Amino acid sequence: MTDTAIIIVAAGRGTRAGGEPKQWRMLGGQSVLARTVAAFRGAGRIIVVLHPDDMTRGIAELAGQVTLVAGGDTRSESVRNALEIIDPNEYSFVLIHDGARPLVSPTVIGRIRDALESSPAAAPALAVTDALWTGAEAKVSGLQPRDGLFRAQTPQGFHFPAILDAHRAHPGGAADDVEVALAAGLDVAIVEGEEENIKLTWPGDFARAERILGTDMDIRTGNGYDVHAFTEGDHVMLCGVRVPHTKALLGHSDADVGMHALTDAIYGALAEGDIGRHFPPSDPQWKGAASHIFLSHATELARKKGYGISNADITLVCECPKIGPHAVEMASEIARITGVRPDRISVKATTSERLGFTGREEGIAAIATVTLVKP
Numbered sequence: 204m205t206d207t208a209i210i211i212v213a214a215g216r217g218t219r220a221g222g223e224p225k226q227w228r229m230l231g232g233q234s235v236l237a238r239t240v241a242a243f244r245g246a247g248r249i250i251v252v253l254h255p256d257d258m259t260r261g262i263a264e265l266a267g268q269v270t271l272v273a274g275g276d277t278r279s280e281s282v283r284n285a286l287e288i289i290d291p292n293e294y295s296f297v298l299i300h301d302g303a304r305p306l307v308s309p310t311v312i313g314r315i316r317d318a319l320e321s322s323p324a325a326a327p328a329l330a331v332t333d334a335l336w337t338g339a340e341a342k343v344s345g346l347q348p349r350d351g352l353f354r355a356q357t358p359q360g361f362h363f364p365a366i367l368d369a370h371r372a373h374p375g376g377a378a379d380d381v382e383v384a385l386a387a388g389l390d391v392a393i394v395e396g397e398e399e400n401i402k403l404t405w406p407g408d409f410a411r412a413e414r415i416l417g418t419d420m421d422i423r424t425g426n427g428y429d430v431h432a433f434t435e436g437d438h439v440m441l442c443g444v445r446v447p448h449t450k451a452l453l454g455h456s457d458a459d460v461g462m463h464a465l466t467d468a469i470y471g472a473l474a475e476g477d478i479g480r481h482f483p484p485s486d487p488q489w490k491g492a493a494s495h496i497f498l499s500h501a502t503e504l505a506r507k508k509g510y511g512i513s514n515a516d517i518t519l520v521c522e523c524p525k526i527g528p529h530a531v532e533m534a535s536e537i538a539r540i541t542g543v544r545p546d547r548i549s550v551k552a553t554t555s556e557r558l559g560f561t562g563r564e565e566g567i568a569a570i571a572t573v574t575l576v577k578p
């Protein structure tokens with residue numbers, strides 16, 4: 204919608220929420236503001252209003268995606284600063300949204316935009332359903348009929364430049380832009396808002412937002428690949444199982460190629476590099492280390508980030524030793540280390556038809572795929 208400008212106000216300090224200004228706090232792996240901006244992608248030209256102190260950070264996180272404008276001391280001043288830079292020849296409509304409402308849905312945005320085809324202004328709201336009282340000194344002092352009462356949300360949409368004129372004429376201090384529009388005599392249509400479209404205001408609102416987001420499960424897939432060369436010896440360690448063989452695998456640790464591939468797959472799914480990053484081969488303390496240390500570390504890192512292993516599939520590539528007789532034991536060993544049910548772990552093998560280094564029995568290769576789920 205190239206005729207629509209979107210103003211996201213995020214110049215407040217979030218004093219009620221406390222701590223770091225709320226628009227920069229992380230929510231489900233993304234800053235609140237990045238999430239809000241992403242919700243409007245494709246809906247028009249986005250202008251983000253930031254506190255002057257936050258400009259450097261805004262440029263780092265959002266440059267190229269949005270136009271940045273410095274905000275004022277009040278929300279309405281911040282809105283006005285953005286309205287003033289919009290070219291009336293280019294944009295017919297403007298949607299004004301709180302940066303602190305990252306859970307706004309495309310449905311609500313679409314409803315507002317549609318309503319502007321037939322109304323000079325439109326805003327999402329929810330009818331009040333709870334009984335309302337007045338109160339004083341922790342006692343109910345009276346009843347307040349709830350008929351015709353609504354809880355206002357954003358984005359609030361307006362014809363441009365009517366809302367610019369309304370802001371220029373307003374004395375300031377409005378709670379939202381509907382208040383400014385009403386003062387200028389504009390009709391404001393009420394469209395259905397959404398319960399999930401909360402404004403992060405108090406400390407507890409972040410946990411609530413995380414819970415709402417939790418319904419969108421986060422699923423990640425990672426792959427890992429590893430190779431170890433044969434050397435002299437009488438056994439190999441594969442997926443935690445000691446398999447007798449006429450050779451051994453050469454490596455800094457116990458050279459468990461299958462477990463290394465799986466560990467790298469987990470790090471990969473987390474975008475956390477690989478084993479070498481967490482356990483540098485240059486560090487002598489990992490010499491001869493049992494590979495379950497690496498796998499446990501990766502599993503624990505996933506857990507700390509809120510992910511569980513949904514399933515893993517490991518393929519060992521070798522002519523010898525034969526894997527089939529040990530595959531069930533290998534899967535149960537991986538299951539034990541990761542704490543995943545054995546029927547979610549697969550260990551299988553293939554030869555490479557005597558082709559290449561594995562075919563010439565110079566070493567063993569392994570590939571692994573893992574799926575991590577954050578419920």
Ligand code: CTP
Pocket residue numbers: 212213214215216217218219220226252274275276277278279281282301302303304402403404
């Ligand atoms: N806002 C703004 N400029 C201001 C004040 C507020 O752009 N001078 C923005 C906030 O960043 C927020 C939205 O307006 O996205 C709604 O305001 P509110 O929830 O009150 O946020 P804060 O003012 O940051 O929070 P608090 O009032 O608790 O300090």
Ligand code: MG
Pocket residue numbers: 215
């Ligand atoms: Mg405020």
